[in-house]
Amino acid sequence: MTLDHLFFTGLNVLLAWSVYVALLTGSLSFAQGAFMAMGCYGAGVLTVKFGLPLLPATLLAAVGAAVIAAVIGYPALRLRGIYLILVTLGMTFCVRVLLENVDYVGGVSGFGGMVGADLQAVLMAVVIVGALLFWLSRSPLQRIFDAVREDDRVAAAMGIRVTQIRLLGFAAGAAIAAVAGSLYGHYMNFVRPENFDVLLSVYVVLYVVLGGVNNLWGPLLGATVMTLLPEYFRVLADWRPTVFGLAILILLLFRPEGLLSFRTRTSRAKKATAP
Incomplete structure (x- = not known):
């Protein structure tokens, strides 16, 4: 296992959590590629064109992605x-086409x-985002998210206010994906629109x-397994994609709730109050 494997594992954990936050309010988003691109190119312009340090550039790009997500997400x-x-x-397709046509x-x-960006930067981002999501899972806001989702x-x-709560989850997910995009671009040094x-x-x-999907640690485990497991299948050469696909299919058939799944507090409350 190399430093690159660890970096991309952390990056994928951030992306998985960005989907998880939106799912907390019942919204399944496939726009993470678009938000990741916004973070990558937004922070890249700020650091390369304007000389801003990576940290403030990343934060500004994350705020920008969240605002765009809120505007688009409202309808x-x-x-x-x-x-x-x-x-x-x-949304993801449109952002890619837009980037392909912007010469700037x-x-x-x-x-x-x-x-x-380096491994330390992505690990710090994982710790901070993980800590915030853990706080969220213990806060009254989590119960509001549960109510909207259920x-x-x-x-x-x-x-x-259902729409506002959904917008909050959607925008928060966009911000996390944008942070991942910024770290990705500043680690790879060069990106193309096709990367998103x-x-x-x-x-x-x-x-x-x-x-x-129903707890904080599931996305972390799923992203880690999906990032590292293909590397262990390299010994299978040309059969690697087939075997890896079969492994995923078997998991979905016999464990449809995911590798790590347990009942949420909402589910337990429902069971407790059932006759």
Whole structure:
């Protein structure tokens, strides 16, 4: 296992948590590729073109991605199911096409010159984001998220502003993905729009589904396994994709709730009050 493996494991954990935050309010987002690109290119422009240090550039890019997510999410989060998935997938596709046509950031040729990120930076980001999400899981806000996810009509009847809560989760996920994008760009030093395609967003959602969607540690485990496990299949040469795909299929069949799944407090409360 190399430093690159550890770096990308931490990066994928951040991306998995960015999906998990949106899922807390019942919104499944496939726009993480778009938000990651916003963080990468946004922070890259600030560091390369304007000479800003990496930390403030990353924070500004994360805030910018969150604001854009809130603006786009306001109409989008009124949709449900497949319609929301299509809108968020379309968002990722549109951002990639936009970047390919903006010469200021290199267009299809790519954007380079970004430096400063290393393994320590991504591990620090994982610790900070993990600590914030752990605090969230113990805070009253978690119960509000649970109520919106379980039944938004009942939550609205209780006086909860459902749309605003969903926007909060969506924007928070965008900010986390943007932080991951900034660290990715400043670690790789050079990126192209094709690095942030729709397939990236699909993989990130898969990390969460395989790890477990109803607790903080499931996405962490799923991202870690999905990042490191393919390396152990290298001995299989050309059979590696087939065997890896079969392993995922078997897991989904026999453990559909994910590798690490346990009941949330909402589920336990429902069971406790059931006749």
